[in-house]
Amino acid sequence: MPALRHALRRAPAAWKSACNRQSWTSVRCFSGSPMTQANWGFVGLGQMGYPMAKNLRAKIPATDSITIYDINESATSQFVEEANSAGPGASVTIAKSLQDVSRSSDTVITMLPQPKHVQAVYEEFIAGGLDKSNPRLFIDCSTIDVKTSLEVGSSIRALGHDFVDAPVSGGVVGASAATLTFMLGASDSVVGKAQPILEKMGKRIIHMGNPGTGIVGKLANNYLLAMSNVATAEAMNFGIKLGLEPKTLASLINCSTGKCWPSETNNPVPGVVEGAPSSRGYQGGFGVSLMSKDLKLAIAAADLAGAKLILAEPARKLYEDAEAHADCKGKDFSVVYKYLQLADK
Incomplete structure (x- = not known):
């Protein structure tokens, strides 16, 4: 066991x-x-x-x-x-x-x-x-x-x-x-x-x-959130670069199988969801540094249990890089979308 x-x-x-x-x-x-x-x-x-x-x-x-x-x-x-x-x-x-x-x-x-x-x-x-x-x-x-x-x-x-x-x-x-x-x-x-x-x-x-399972549940949930946030940011980024209007793309995703909390409630593209951190200069919300921390904790928990996380390392590096960037530091974790745009230049 x-x-x-x-x-x-x-x-x-x-x-x-x-x-x-x-x-x-x-x-x-x-x-x-x-x-x-x-x-x-x-x-x-x-x-x-x-x-x-x-x-x-x-x-x-x-x-x-x-x-x-x-x-x-x-x-x-x-x-x-x-x-x-x-x-x-x-x-x-x-x-x-x-x-x-x-x-x-x-x-x-x-x-x-x-x-x-x-x-x-x-x-x-x-x-x-x-x-x-x-x-x-x-x-x-x-x-x-x-x-x-x-x-x-x-x-x-x-x-x-x-x-x-x-x-x-x-x-x-x-x-x-x-x-x-x-x-x-x-x-x-x-x-x-x-x-x-x-x-x-x-x-x-x-x-x-x-005792201990509350932590496990939280880390499993936040690991999934970290992944879906990155995937939403990437999907929105390449869709927009190929000519799609941001709100139209988000509407498609949110009535299709790609729908998730980051796409519907906390969309990382400014102007798509009024009131979301991305529409307020990525202020407020759940800090990118906190998501980076939680992702590291999830990786440690998975290692302790002997559970393989294939997507963990690339995502961990993305959040760490975003956190270290002067234009993203201290912002909501959806700022990874902005970081992707900066990295594309």
């Missing part, structure tokens, strides 16, 4: 006993009753984390409290200012350290950029001491590699706490509108705890399987 499937399907007995362990303290924060007071923690107020934390704060009882942390102090200050101007709601506290978050919270949600950040944050949580008499639930929504997620989860469960991986799909728009899709990797006994929390920030929660 490949190493990845073995790791995902056969969690150690210590994990399972930890996942089955419950107390009034660990489940109290999942009640919608206004008589119940819960303490929440949120780490990572970036483009995705900030609106997610705002939606969480808006949907938990006013008797609850939420402790936030980010290395960007202006983000935490702005969050508190907006929370206060929004009117009555759960009280918000800016943590002075990561350990303040883990000590004061029953449920902690993390949304971080890279595997190294996730690892460092959870090491701080553990170093601060996690009281076994007060089991906590940790929900990591970051998109990282499978190995790091499994290792972090194992270290948390070994201390008697729950940990689930719940990466998201839907982008900044979905995070702001609370319509995200969460891919949940959790034991059956923990799904009931995590789902009502994720529903405060998203619309769909798909239980993928045991």
